[in-house]
Amino acid sequence: MPRPKVITVCNQKGGVGKTTTAVNLSAALGERGLKVLLVDCDPQGNATSGLGIRSSDLVSSIYDVVVLGQPLAEVAVPIESVKGVTLVPSTLALAGSELELAELPLRESRLRLALDGIDEYDYVLLDTPPSLGLLTVNCLVAAESLLIPLQCEYYALEGLSQLTQTQSLVKQSLNPSLSLLGIVMTLFDPRTILSSQVVSEVRRQFAEDAFNTVIPRSVRLSEAPSHGLPITIYDPSGRGSAAYRALAEEMLLRCERVAA
Ligand code: ATP
Ligand code: MG
Numbered sequence: 260m261p262r263p264k265v266i267t268v269c270n271q272k273g274g275v276g277k278t279t280t281a282v283n284l285s286a287a288l289g290e291r292g293l294k295v296l297l298v299d300c301d302p303q304g305n306a307t308s309g310l311g312i313r314s315s316d317l318v319s320s321i322y323d324v325v326v327l328g329q330p331l332a333e334v335a336v337p338i339e340s341v342k343g344v345t346l347v348p349s350t351l352a353l354a355g356s357e358l359e360l361a362e363l364p365l366r367e368s369r370l371r372l373a374l375d376g377i378d379e380y381d382y383v384l385l386d387t388p389p390s391l392g393l394l395t396v397n398c399l400v401a402a403e404s405l406l407i408p409l410q411c412e413y414y415a416l417e418g419l420s421q422l423t424q425t426q427s428l429v430k431q432s433l434n435p436s437l438s439l440l441g442i443v444m445t446l447f448d449p450r451t452i453l454s455s456q457v458v459s460e461v462r463r464q465f466a467e468d469a470f471n472t473v474i475p476r477s478v479r480l481s482e483a484p485s486h487g488l489p490i491t492i493y494d495p496s497g498r499g500s501a502a503y504r505a506l507a508e509e510m511l512l513r514c515e516r517v518a519a
Contacts, residue, residue, distance in 0.1 A: 263296070263380040264514055266440060267402035272418050273389035275410040276445030278305040279480060280506075281386035283499070284406075286489030287507035289343025293381040296335065299349035300325075300370070300398055301388040302356070307348040310338050311487025314350040322352040324373045325397060326359050331373045341489055345380070353394070360393040367393065367433055371401040391425050399429040404440035404517070406510070409461060411447045411454040411473075416461070440513055443506060445474040472505040 268281045278301070285297040299306040300321055304314055314320070323329040324347065331347060338344045360366045374383060385398040399405065405426060409415045430437045442465055448454045461469050474480075475498050483493040490499040 262378060263294075263383045264404070265374060265383040265385065265402045266404050266406050266510075267385040267387060267398040268406045268408065269385075269387045269395060269398060269422065270407050270409065270418075271389055271391045271395065271422060272410070272414075275415075276408040276443075276474065277389075278309060278386050279484075280406070280408045280443060280445065280474070280503075281384050282306050282309050282484070283480070283490045283503040284507055284510065285344050285382075285384050286341050286491045287500075287503045288382055288511075289341055290491055290504070291507065291511075292343065294343050294345075294379065296345050296347065296377065296380040296383045298331075298347040298370075298383060298385045300353075300385055300394050301349055302351055302353035302394075303388065304349040304351065304353075305484065306386045307346065307350070309484035309487065310341065310344070310346055310489070312336060312338075312346060312348050314348070317348055317350055320348050320350045320352060322350065322356055325369045325394075326356050326363070328369075328373075331377060341492065344489075357392045357394065360397075367396050367400050367429075370397040371434075374401055391421065396425070396429065399426060399437060400433045402434075403436055404438050404514075406440045407442045408445045408474075409442055409457075411444050411457040413453060413457075415444075415457050416464070438517070439468055440510065441470045442468055443470045443472065443474060446476045447473045448476045470506060470509050472502060472509050474502045474506070475499070 285295045387395045477499040479494040480499040483490045
């Protein structure tokens with residue numbers, strides 16, 4: 260089997276929909292029969308709890324992989340209720356890892372090395388913390404492509420240049436094959452003029468780098484994690500599910516185009 264495609268969902272701004280996108284896109288890809296490994300690289304562990312895994316039940320997590328060098332396959336948990344999705348969970352143990360990683364050899368490449376030889380998946384999705392620290396750098400080094408969620412709000416574009424600068428630095432030094440898969444606009448509220456203005460501005464600035472699919476603001480999307488379920492199971496026929504299925508479709512087309 261060829262190496263899976265590794266995609267990192269990244270934006271150092273907090274609360275823009277990284278985890279919501281990582282979890283629901285994984286579920287939408289799994290639903291289509293693809294095998295997905297979702298790696299929670301955020302000490303907050305939102306992707307972990309959002310899939311119904313309690314950190315108190317875990318013996319090991321991504322911390323043991325990136326800091327202690329435990330094989331990733333030993334830490335991966337298949338999510339029985341979500342077709343095709345396996346999770347590498349995170350716990351608060353990861354919170355101190357920025358400092359620990361700084362002291363370790365190959366500190367920027369530890370996740371990439373951990374993913375070497377992981378070949379039973381079609382896609383690996385990495386959910387990152389809201390910072391540009393070493394955990395996020397590990398994700399950028401491990402990935403072939405970057406998926407940036409942007410919230411449809413006034414300051415959406417602020418900080419984006421910092422992220423693209425980090426992307427260029429990583430590309431120049433540690434991961435020449437890193438590319439931008441696309442920008443997905445999230446939390447779109449059709450009732451506000453601002454949301455539509457942000458969409459127009461992002462399309463003007465980023466043209467086809469912006470996905471056609473826009474993720475609407477939906478109460479169901481915000482409720483789903485408290486039930487430990489992706490939207491495709493919590494509300495399979497709602498707007499949120501439709502949006503993440505459309506994003507999965509578009510993402511697959513882009514990945515095929517890159518591979519061709
Ligand atoms: P952090 O930077 O803290 O990791 P994040 O970028 O991962 O945050 P999320 O956790 O996905 O962002 O989303 C932030 C909050 O907004 C969460 O409470 C989530 O449930 C909610 N949310 C995300 N997307 C939507 C949406 N489309 N509609 C409604 N609520 C949403
Ligand atoms: Mg998050």
